[in-house]
Amino acid sequence: MNETLDKLRLARTEGVGPITYRRLLAHFLTAAAAIEALPGIARAGGRETPPKIPSSREAARELDMVHALNGRIVFTGDPDYPPLLNLLPDPPPALSILGDLAALHGRAVGVVGARNASANGQRMAEALATDLAARQLVVVSGLARGIDAAAHRGALHVGLTVAAIAGGLDQPYPPEHATLQAEIAARGAVVTEAPFGTAPQSRHFPRRNRLIAGLSLGLVVVEAALRSGSLITARLAQEANRELFAVPGSPLDQRCRGTNDLIRQGAHLTEGADDVLANLPDDPRRLGLARNPLFAHDAGQLSDERPLWEAPPDPEIDIGAAQTNILALLSPSPTDLDDLVRRSGLTTGAVSAALMQLELALRVEFMPGNRVCRL
Amino acid sequence: MNETLDKLRLARTEGVGPITYRRLLAHFLTAAAAIEALPGIARAGGRETPPKIPSSREAARELDMVHALNGRIVFTGDPDYPPLLNLLPDPPPALSILGDLAALHGRAVGVVGARNASANGQRMAEALATDLAARQLVVVSGLARGIDAAAHRGALHVGLTVAAIAGGLDQPYPPEHATLQAEIAARGAVVTEAPFGTAPQSRHFPRRNRLIAGLSLGLVVVEAALRSGSLITARLAQEANRELFAVPGSPLDQRCRGTNDLIRQGAHLTEGADDVLANLPDDPRRLGLARNPLFAHDAGQLSDERPLWEAPPDPEIDIGAAQTNILALLSPSPTDLDDLVRRSGLTTGAVSAALMQLELALRVEFMPGNRVCRL
Numbered sequence: 001m002n003e004t005l006d007k008l009r010l011a012r013t014e015g016v017g018p019i020t021y022r023r024l025l026a027h028f029l030t031a032a033a034a035i036e037a038l039p040g041i042a043r044a045g046g047r048e049t050p051p052k053i054p055s056s057r058e059a060a061r062e063l064d065m066v067h068a069l070n071g072r073i074v075f076t077g078d079p080d081y082p083p084l085l086n087l088l089p090d091p092p093p094a095l096s097i098l099g100d101l102a103a104l105h106g107r108a109v110g111v112v113g114a115r116n117a118s119a120n121g122q123r124m125a126e127a128l129a130t131d132l133a134a135r136q137l138v139v140v141s142g143l144a145r146g147i148d149a150a151a152h153r154g155a156l157h158v159g160l161t162v163a164a165i166a167g168g169l170d171q172p173y174p175p176e177h178a179t180l181q182a183e184i185a186a187r188g189a190v191v192t193e194a195p196f197g198t199a200p201q202s203r204h205f206p207r208r209n210r211l212i213a214g215l216s217l218g219l220v221v222v223e224a225a226l227r228s229g230s231l232i233t234a235r236l237a238q239e240a241n242r243e244l245f246a247v248p249g250s251p252l253d254q255r256c257r258g259t260n261d262l263i264r265q266g267a268h269l270t271e272g273a274d275d276v277l278a279n280l281p282d283d284p285r286r287l288g289l290a291r292n293p294l295f296a297h298d299a300g301q302l303s304d305e306r307p308l309w310e311a312p313p314d315p316e317i318d319i320g321a322a323q324t325n326i327l328a329l330l331s332p333s334p335t336d337l338d339d340l341v342r343r344s345g346l347t348t349g350a351v352s353a354a355l356m357q358l359e360l361a362l363r364v365e366f367m368p369g370n371r372v373c374r375l
Numbered sequence: 376m377n378e379t380l381d382k383l384r385l386a387r388t389e390g391v392g393p394i395t396y397r398r399l400l401a402h403f404l405t406a407a408a409a410i411e412a413l414p415g416i417a418r419a420g421g422r423e424t425p426p427k428i429p430s431s432r433e434a435a436r437e438l439d440m441v442h443a444l445n446g447r448i449v450f451t452g453d454p455d456y457p458p459l460l461n462l463l464p465d466p467p468p469a470l471s472i473l474g475d476l477a478a479l480h481g482r483a484v485g486v487v488g489a490r491n492a493s494a495n496g497q498r499m500a501e502a503l504a505t506d507l508a509a510r511q512l513v514v515v516s517g518l519a520r521g522i523d524a525a526a527h528r529g530a531l532h533v534g535l536t537v538a539a540i541a542g543g544l545d546q547p548y549p550p551e552h553a554t555l556q557a558e559i560a561a562r563g564a565v566v567t568e569a570p571f572g573t574a575p576q577s578r579h580f581p582r583r584n585r586l587i588a589g590l591s592l593g594l595v596v597v598e599a600a601l602r603s604g605s606l607i608t609a610r611l612a613q614e615a616n617r618e619l620f621a622v623p624g625s626p627l628d629q630r631c632r633g634t635n636d637l638i639r640q641g642a643h644l645t646e647g648a649d650d651v652l653a654n655l656p657d658d659p660r661r662l663g664l665a666r667n668p669l670f671a672h673d674a675g676q677l678s679d680e681r682p683l684w685e686a687p688p689d690p691e692i693d694i695g696a697a698q699t700n701i702l703a704l705l706s707p708s709p710t711d712l713d714d715l716v717r718r719s720g721l722t723t724g725a726v727s728a729a730l731m732q733l734e735l736a737l738r739v740e741f742m743p744g745n746r747v748c749r750l
Binding site (some may be wrong): 251 | 498631635
């Protein structure tokens with residue numbers, strides 16, 4: 001129980017992102033030891049004030065509130081952690097969950113699309129979700145207005161559906177979907193990365209989108225304008241090697257330009273559940289699972305390589321020089337980690353160690369899709 | 376002039392299809408000589424009554440009527456014959472044409488689709504045709520209600536459009552498109568395989584569809600239900616190695632199921648003229664131009680091989696036995712010519728000679744797409 005509290009404290013510490021969380025636990029073995037080491041690491045990264053680590057009491061209060069809703073918090077490494085999500089290079093350290101954990105362990109398909117969807121688009125999403133649920137697939141979506149809500153509703157009374165949300169478990173959004181969220185929790189699951197009590201803000205939605213993509217074997221986009229949020233979810237799904245599906249529509253309807261473009265780029269043209277089932281793999285495609293060079297241990301699960309951080313530290317590395325080198329290469333717009341390693345001329349291990357310190361010092365931030373940016 | 380009349384008589388002879396027409400002319404050099412030889416060839420194929428060859432007067436009357444409308448008849452081998460059509464394995468021997476021959480020599484795109492098209496589908500077809508015409512492409516269609524008419528209208532006042540029709544030049548179909556046909560003839564061209572005076576019947580439409588496909592570098596299908604005529608045109612276009620384009624639409628609209636399926640099978644998803652222009656080749660794809668084994672001389676234009684029928688006749692061939700062999704292999708449903716040659720165990724030359732006699736004897740018929748069937 002103490003270890004659970006410490007994991008939650010670590011996960012909720014400012015500057016501890018998914019990658020640093022995993023690296024700290026891998027290195028220090030327990031969350032308690034990692035918490036003890038945090039101030040020193042942050043200082044080495046150039047941070048003057050120590051990182052704000054929640055107290056055990058604060059963590060216990062969050063846990064209590066989640067439990068009061070009959071919810072749970074699961075951590076990466078827990079056997080209950082959603083296995084598909086765990087294949088991401090940067091799985092969220094702590095997931096707050098209402099409902100049936102089994103819904104997060106099944107074969108799942110994301111169904112997303114425009115909030116201002118057409119009546120036809122909503123009808124399509126609902127029918128598709130019903131058919132997918134009837135064929136034992138879990139339907140994952142984002143609880144938004146329009147396509148998302150139609151997808152949840154289509155699946156609700158037939159099978160399992162999962163809502164990934166941007167705010168805390170106690171903050172359904174949009175507010176008029178509070179009842180829908182409760183129904184989903186009763187017959188499926190509601191999941192979020194956000195701490196209890198977090199009011200959803202626009203900056204939380206990319207993480208919500210990444211959850212939808214990461215929890216699913218494939219993603220169906222039903223209606224989406226060009227440059228819309230659903231296309232960002234589609235990009236995240238593709239980066240996570242999930243299958244991409246799109247429902248075609250009239251070129252005269254702006255809400256179909258995004259989905260048509262996805263098809264043009266290779267997404268499976270989807271008119272119904274058959275198109276999804278015919279192209280849904282048993283697992284995400286293997287290729288690229290280990291794309292994040294800082295997570296070569298994912299490749300290690302496939303081959304026999306040892307995780308990089310288990311290698312003895314290289315006494316030659318000047319960590320301060322590495323940090324300076326890396327900061328010079330980064331900017332506020334995200335840089336690909338592969339590029340960074342290549343352009344730095346440093347070893348992956350050196351980049352990894354330097355970035356962890358810099359993240360804890362709040363000088364860099366890891367972004368979804370193997371990217372990092374300077375703050 | 377006499378040779379023109381004789382060509383028309385030969386082309387209008389019962390049992391003389393496109394392939395036999397070309398082979399006869401290649402062998403006998405003039406239409407007059409071929410006409411003289413016809414009864415003997417038909418008899419050798421097992422026909423008891425001689426083939427019905429139109430008289431010179433009948434042919435002259437047809438020519439006069441076409442000329443009275445300011446039309447022309449062009450034959451395969453004429454310099455005016457549409458060059459893209461000439462790349463088919465079985466180009467129609469005689470084309471009756473109203474309007475501007477230049478329209479049949481430009482870079483052309485077919486735009487076809489459902490007769491019972493939606494308002495949106497017609498709007499799409501019209502806008503697409505306008506944009507294609509504005510970019511110097513000739514828009515080819517079939518004068519039908521719905522998509523066809525919208526495509527012609529969209530192109531009419533911007534550039535050139537060509538109507539391929541099923542009946543004679545004097546028989547616009549549907550009748551309410553008589554004015555549209557006249558407008559097209561005045562600013563583009565109207566073309567048909569059918570003799571003057573032919574009332575269009577359903578059996579003429581496959582040839583009309585083949586004209587649309589054969590006259591175009593690519594074919595755009597705007598709205599089409601599954602198993603509709605537009606999909607047959609699409610298949611013909613594909614067999615002629617033309618690019619295939621399809622406009623996507625809502626899966627809830629039956630009129631889009633055919634176009635969506637074309638996209639699923641590899642047609643270019645098309646939202647506008649840009650999609651067409653980006654994928655339109657300068658020439659039909661070379662591969663497969665010589666697929667018809669009886670027309671290896673098309674390959675001969677690419678390489679240096681001599682046409683098969685210029686080879687000295689093989690004295691070993693028992694033409695009667697070859698005919699019996701071939702008839703046993705054929706049935707009323709079309710058989711692929713490649714298959715036929717392979718399964719007969721005969722040389723291509725023997726199959727070719729036997730089929731020509733059998734066609735003239737009205738015992739077999741060549742079908743679009745390298746197929747032959749028993750009558």
